[in-house]
Amino acid sequence: MTSPRPSLHGHTPRRLTVLLPVAAAVLLAGCGLVLLAVSTAEVGLVAELVGVAGALLPVGPVVAAFLWVDRWEPEPAKLLLLAFAWGACVATVTALLINNTAEAVGDLLLGKGNGDKLSAVLSAPLFEEAAKGAFVVGILIWLRHEFDGVIDGIVYAGLCAAGFAFTENIYYFGRAFAEHGFGDSTNPGVLMAFVLRGVLAPFTHPLFTAMIGIGMGVAVGTRDKRVRVLAPLAGYLAAVVLHALWNAAATLGTANTFLNVYFLVMVPIFVAVVMLVNWHRKREQRIVAEALPRMVDEELVVPSEVDLLASLKGRRQWRSAVRKESGSAAARAVHGYQSAVTELAFLRHKIARGTTGEEAAVHQRKLVAVVVAHRARAVRAAARAAEKDQGAPATP
Structure with a gap:
């Protein structure tokens, strides 16, 4: 559970709280319908359904990996969902329009059949990464308080790219099935496409766009x-550059x-990003641990809670014990308290x-x-659970 984010500007205009979310929902829905119509018209309904089934398999682990990374100070669920939807709908439609135009221009300039090469090596890397990265830029500009550093940049960029890859995989898997079925020794079909895109390289789009997230995180x-x-x-x-290199090799x-680019370039860079994420997660832990003594002095945190708040393992065990003793409501309240403490620690570090x-x-x-309110809520939830166990009426 993510802690409530306080407004920095007092009352928020209704155009921001109502109009913009509605406009965003309409935009996403419209883009999604366009993609569905185009893809179905090109490969057929059965192939489209096969593509959806194939694309669902790799996207789950990829999204789960980014949620695992985003544990110290979880970003709002609605923004994470919006990031995925932006990549799956808006960025994909934008890329489709531009890449098709680039392909047509390439056919005119380079001869029929060469436009797809121009689109893959030049247009796709330039405009697909710009379309995905636009979401991260938007978070940085309009929701600056939600962007704390490199980890946040990687998470937002990665989820946006995961959404993009999901929609792209639907098309590629559907087309492979429409042209060659499940495949055989002479005509690789959807199974081979799934091995290449879903097993060997589900991380490629997130890896490309993570570079933008890292750059934004460094800037912050x-x-x-x-x-x-x-x-x-x-x-x-x-x-x-990474996207162009990958597309050129393919x-x-x-x-x-292709194998040389995969094993000598993409895999090492992927490992380097994983190491960078691990370093930043340890850095986040140090920031929280160093901020706790001051919070104890301010009586925001009880001394006995310091060790529990200073590590993810301690936090997890704390929530588990509270859930066992006092129920899920108390555990959710403790989670909110933990997240609020982390957010305050990060803010003070930036100050x-x-x-x-x-x-x-x-x-x-x-x-x-927010910290005070969440702690009081956790205490009340535990007290109600104790009173309920004793058969007494809950405290209002």
């Missing part, structure tokens, strides 16, 4: 104005070229580094109130 954590501009640009450039190269805006003091006061 620095006071250097040049780095704030150059880091996102470098992240976007890295995403485009489109222009031989099987050996100390001088990387926050003018509204940081207001945000800090509201987060303190």
Whole structure:
């Protein structure tokens, strides 16, 4: 459960609380219907259903991996869902329109049949990464308080790319089935496409776009104005280069070229990103641990809770014990309290580094109130559960 996010601006205009969500829902639904219609018309309904079934298998583990990474200070579920939907619908429709145009231009300039190569190697990397990265930029601009650093950048970018890959896989799997069925020794069909895209390389799109998330995360954590501009640009450039290299190996190269790019470039970079994520998760733990003594002095945290709050294992065991003794409601309240403590720790760390805006003091006061409210809610939930066990009426 994610802690409530306090508004930094007092009353939020209804155009933001009602109109924008409705407009976003309409946009996503419209893009989704366009993609469904185009894909079904091209490969047929049965092939489309086979594509959906195949695309569902790899997307689950990929999304689960990003949720696992996002455990210290979980991002709002609605934003994570929006990130996935943006990638699956808006970014995919944008890429489809631009890539089809680039393919047509390529056929005119380079001869019939060569447009798809131009689209794959040039257009797709440039515009697909821009369309996916636009969501991360939007979070950074309009929901700055939801963006704490590199981990948040990777999570938002990765989920957006996972949504994009999901929709793309539906098309590729459906087309493979429509053309060759399940496949045989001479005509690889949907099974081979699934092995290549769903087993060997489900991480490729998230890996490309994670470069943008890393660049944005670096920009958030620095006071250097040049780095704030150059880091996102470098992240976007890295995403485009990796994407172009991957597409070129698959489109222009031989099987050996593709395998060399896969094992000598993509796998090592994937391992490097995993190591970077692990380093940042340990850094987040240190930030929280260093912030707890001050919270104890302010009586926001009880001394006996410090060790429980200082590690993910301690937090998990705490919630498990509360759930066993006092029920799920109390465990959810404890989870909210833990998340609020983490968010306050991250904010104070950014204030100390001088990387926050003018509204940081207001945000800090509201987060303190959120911590107090969540702890009181957890205590009340535990008390009600104890009274219920004893047969006494619950405290209102």
